[in-house]
Amino acid sequence: MPSVALLRGINLGAKNKVDMKSLKILFEEMGYENVRTYIQTGNVIFDNASHDVGQIESVLREKYGFDIPVVIRTKEELEEIQKHPIFSKDQVYVMFLEKEITDEQQVLLNSLVDDEFIVWNRRNVIINLFKNYHQTKFTNAFFEKKLGMTSTARNQNTVNKISLKM
Template identity: 40%
Template sequence: MTIYIAFLRGINVGGKKIIKMEKLKDIFKSLYFQNVKTYIQSGNVIFDSTEESADILYKIETELENVLGYKVTSIIRTADELEEIIKQNPFSASEDVEKQYVTFLHREPTVEAGDRLMSYKNDVDDFCVTHREVFLLCGKGYGKTKFSNHFLESKLDVLATTRNWKTVNKILNMIRN
């Protein structure tokens, strides 16, 4: 069995796409995933499966739309991938964890899209694109950065969802302990 994490985009944000975590767990259990756990209300689901990521992604998105009546973009990573993402954080030396975020991308962006994003570098925020993640260091906090989830999606032309660094680490701790 492989441990997976589903990062759901836009769940319980701004009073939209409201779903209780118990109902979300039940949906995942109905898909025959094992050891289903959620972390906070923003759509982070940890589970075990013997299936491949692409099959899991299709099943999750289809079932969520069937049950909830709206599309929920889901991004899947394995526990090993999440551990590697944490190791790759180019901002890990920064003492200000509150300003660190990672945006999980649905797929790797094109080189042209990455180059387009680089043209937005500035003195306040820093970022680094690595494969299917964008690491962010938001100088004035995420609420004031230009590099919002929507901005990154539009510039990279790829679906995405963003989590703060504490959440990412907490999820890995839940898996490993």
């Protein structure tokens, strides 16, 4: 089953530079098969069904010298997201959460919901923006602070293209 490793916080301006060619080679050295990358924001697609996020993060830290949080999703999971009715709106982002949220976290997020986002599948937050992503309060930092876990965002276009490449 194809999967994608979504890397958080790389190649943002001059910060945390990671070359996609070296990233591809690194994943191949870790034993992942049919490795390919998509755009500079850190999307590594591979065909292995099994993966170890802890090992990937450790190898990335050793190679690049800084922490790179990783969230992994399968092709099937991306396709489920794409089928959600809100995903067909104009400005949609998906916040991929590190792990499933708890019942308490679900209640917290439900209390914060306005018309901009929904929590879906306990591992993903789909955001329908009415303004620019950089003008919304619903960013990675917002969800990481509220939930105490890593998250990484991808826009609708990127999710669609990653899914096609899988």
